[in-house]
Amino acid sequence: MQRTRMGLCCARRFRRPFAVTRVSHLVSSLTSHHSGGRRCVSQDSKRSVAQLLQWKPAEKIDGIVVNGYVRSVRSMKAHRFVSLGDGSSLAALQALIPVDQAEGVAVGAAVRFTGSWVASPGGSQSHELHATKVEVLGPSDPKTFPIQKKYQTPEYLRTMPHLRPRTPVNAALLRLRSEAIASLTGFFADRAFTQTHPPIITSSDCEGAGEVFTLEPAGELSPESGAERAKEEFFRSKKYLSVSTQLHLEALAQSVGNVWTLSPVFRAEQSDTARHLSEFYMLEAEMSFVDDLSAIMDLAEDMLRSLGTNLFGSATVQELLSRPAQLGSDLVSPDVVRQRWEGLMQPTWPRITYSEAIDLLQQKSDLFSLPPTWGAGLQSEHEKYLAQHVGGQTPVFVTNYPRDIKAFYMRGAQPACPGATATVECFDLLVPELCEIAGGSMREHRLEPLMDAMKRQGMTGARTSSDGDPESAKNLDWYVDLRRWGCPPHGGFGVGFDRLLSYLAGVQTIRDIVAFPRWHGRCDC
Numbered sequence: 022m023q024r025t026r027m028g029l030c031c032a033r034r035f036r037r038p039f040a041v042t043r044v045s046h047l048v049s050s051l052t053s054h055h056s057g058g059r060r061c062v063s064q065d066s067k068r069s070v071a072q073l074l075q076w077k078p079a080e081k082i083d084g085i086v087v088n089g090y091v092r093s094v095r096s097m098k099a100h101r102f103v104s105l106g107d108g109s110s111l112a113a114l115q116a117l118i119p120v121d122q123a124e125g126v127a128v129g130a131a132v133r134f135t136g137s138w139v140a141s142p143g144g145s146q147s148h149e150l151h152a153t154k155v156e157v158l159g160p161s162d163p164k165t166f167p168i169q170k171k172y173q174t175p176e177y178l179r180t181m182p183h184l185r186p187r188t189p190v191n192a193a194l195l196r197l198r199s200e201a202i203a204s205l206t207g208f209f210a211d212r213a214f215t216q217t218h219p220p221i222i223t224s225s226d227c228e229g230a231g232e233v234f235t236l237e238p239a240g241e242l243s244p245e246s247g248a249e250r251a252k253e254e255f256f257r258s259k260k261y262l263s264v265s266t267q268l269h270l271e272a273l274a275q276s277v278g279n280v281w282t283l284s285p286v287f288r289a290e291q292s293d294t295a296r297h298l299s300e301f302y303m304l305e306a307e308m309s310f311v312d313d314l315s316a317i318m319d320l321a322e323d324m325l326r327s328l329g330t331n332l333f334g335s336a337t338v339q340e341l342l343s344r345p346a347q348l349g350s351d352l353v354s355p356d357v358v359r360q361r362w363e364g365l366m367q368p369t370w371p372r373i374t375y376s377e378a379i380d381l382l383q384q385k386s387d388l389f390s391l392p393p394t395w396g397a398g399l400q401s402e403h404e405k406y407l408a409q410h411v412g413g414q415t416p417v418f419v420t421n422y423p424r425d426i427k428a429f430y431m432r433g434a435q436p437a438c439p440g441a442t443a444t445v446e447c448f449d450l451l452v453p454e455l456c457e458i459a460g461g462s463m464r465e466h467r468l469e470p471l472m473d474a475m476k477r478q479g480m481t482g483a484r485t486s487s488d489g490d491p492e493s494a495k496n497l498d499w500y501v502d503l504r505r506w507g508c509p510p511h512g513g514f515g516v517g518f519d520r521l522l523s524y525l526a527g528v529q530t531i532r533d534i535v536a537f538p539r540w541h542g543r544c545d546c
Contacts, residue, residue: 071109071336073138077147082138085150087114090187091130091161093170094123101126104170105134105150108192111340111348115141115149122155129166131159175351175533182537183546190349194526194534196337201522202283204331205304208324214279214306219266221285222256224496226264232289233261258496262287265515268430268500270307271464274511275503281306283518291541295530296455296520300539307513314446317461317512318418321450322370325416325459325516329365329525338362341526353527361453361524364414371411372418375399375444378407396423396442399449404456412453420448429474430500432463432512446512455524461514468504475501 067086089107101123104113116134118126126132136152143149168184178185185191209216226233238255266284273280283304290297306324308317332338342355342362352358373381382393382403391400399407399419411417421434424443431445447462465471480497523534532538537546 069109070105070107070112070114073114073148073150074110074112074146075336076138078138084135085138086133086135087116087150088131088133088158089114091126091128091132093128094126096120103132103134105132106187106189106192108187108195110336111189111193111344112146113189115143115146116152117149118152118155122152125157125160126155127161127163127166128169129161129163130157131161132157172347172350175530179532179538179543180545186536190344190352191533191536193337193341194522194528195536197332197341197526198522198534200332200335200337201328201518204328205283205324207331208327209281209306212279214281215273215277217270217273217280217282219263219269219273219282219284221263221287222260223263223269224256224258224260225268225500226261233264234287234289236260236262264288265303266305267307267513267515270305270513271500271511272503274307274309274513275508278310279306279308293541295532298519298531298535298538298540299544301520301531301535302518303515304518305513305515307511309511310509311512312463312510314420314448314461314463314512317463317514318372318420318448321459321461321514321516322416322418325365325521326367329362332525333362333366338525349527351529353529355527358525358527360414361527364412364416364453365525367415370416370418372420372448373407373411374420375422378403378411378419381411382406396425398426401456404449404451405454408451408453408456412451414453416450416452416458418448418450421445422447422449427462429478429480430462430464430471431474432465433470448514450516452524455520457517458520458524459514459516461512463510463512466504466508466510468501468508471501471504 066084067088070087070089073085073087087105087107089105092104092106092113094104095102097120099120101118101120103116103118103126105116106113116136118134133156134150134152135154135156136150138148139151141147141149167181168178168187173188178188178191186195206216222236236255236259263284263286265286266282270280270282281304283302285300286303287300289299306320308320311317341349341352342359344352344355376395378399379393379395382389382399385406386392388406389400389402391402393399393403407419408417421444424431424433424445427445427447431447434444434446436443445462448460449457450459452458465474475497519531519534522528523531526534528534532540
């Protein structure tokens with residue numbers, strides 16, 4: 022259900038599970054007109070495959086129109102049995118078409134069938150479409166069409182990202198993404214957060230790790246000589262693709278209060294792992310006039326729990342959890358995926374400090390190839406252990422990391438005792454198997470402590486870049502300015518949206534949850 026602010030009150034009063042809403046709409050529209058004792062459709066007769074598969078009328082329904090793509094064709098003497106999909110369902114619709122209208126109906130073709138929805142004598146589905154009119158809207162050569170009915174590996178499908186979404190599982194993943202965005206939009210609207218659109222082109226590296234893509238226009242060629250013209254900075258100085266919208270969200274939060282965004286970000290990490298992409302989506306939220314990290318964690322926890330509760334009963338999620346064995350055989354087992362959803366919906370999630378986590382890990386140090394050490398970052402094997410033994414099937418927060426391994430903008434935590442090593446008010450959110458899916462912190466809102474943090478990390482004064490050009494840290498002057506004029510205590514978090522979806526869908530690599538994945542060495546289309 023899509024909600025706007027004007028319709029928010031109505032949305033609160035009349036919320037329904039996705040599947041119930043679709044079925045009731047289908048039944049009312051398909052049975053809205055009667056003629057001669059037989060139900061038929063006179064208006065709006067086009068139906069999706071998912072809608073028809075859910076509807077099991079006792080009588081024959083004429084005038085049904087369905088669009089889709091041919092998955093397979095089985096020839097009989099007088100008819101052809103066509104398996105038709107349109108991306109709305111993992112299951113295909115079975116259509117029976119006359120042999121004299123079957124020309125051009127081949128695997129991959131885009132077709133429109135018009136006919137009657139009748140009870141099927143077979144056991145594969147309760148009803149089938151008896152087509153009386155067949156239109157081939159987009160022909161396909163079945164000999165060269167690369168997506169056949171047989172099993173195809175994820176690696177093979179990644180070589181054709183422009184066609185991969187046509188497969189049933191990948192279409193379901195696109196629907197899951199859409200439903201998740203709709204749910205999250207409603208969550209933030211209910212809490213009076215303002216959705217914003219921070220820039221993708223930025224002057225700074227938010228995380229300070231240097232893994233940024235530098236932006237510049239392509240070199241122009243002189244039409245007279247063909248020689249490349251001298252390059253000039255398009256924006257007068259170097260700019261980058263954003264690695265996070267957080268810094269800009271902090272500025273927007275000082276205008277309208279609590280804000281959020283779902284935006285693409287780009288990181289030039291040369292990581293060839295199942296958890297990393299060069300382009301991915303981050304959901305980020307920022308809260309103003311908040312002085313306690315627990316409020317930030319509460320928001321992240323409530324948001325993810327709400328997402329799980331809202332979507333668990335949807336048709337898309339239930340399809341993924343009850344998918345046939347031949348579909349999605351490369352995904353995590355449905356039982357494990359169901360446990361992930363159930364863990365997300367638990368009423369409370371454990372929270373431990375970094376120091377407590379290190380103590381726990383050091384007691385089991387013989388289990389790890391890299392020994393846990395206070396002051397160092399947690400390795401993947403450490404996070405997996407914490408997620409399994411502290412969280413179980415429930416996500417777990419790890420808070421208050423050492424200051425020296427975290428970003429400059431994080432607010433310093435009060436020391437547990439005099440002389441204690443400095444930490445910052447931050448958290449990572451870990452889930453079983455996948456590990457970190459979110460991170461957040463209180464932001465340093467005081468001018469002098471922020472300047473001190475930047476100095477510690479060498480972020481003030483002139484410095485020299487790797488190509489020898491002078492580079493100034495003044496590109497963060499605007500961020501420092503926010504602290505000069507009325508900056509309240511504030512904090513926020515970011516969630517790796519694609520990681521979250523891959524976790525909830527049971528996809529084993531993030532490359533298969535994104536329609537057009539980009540990672541080190543690969544950008545196919």
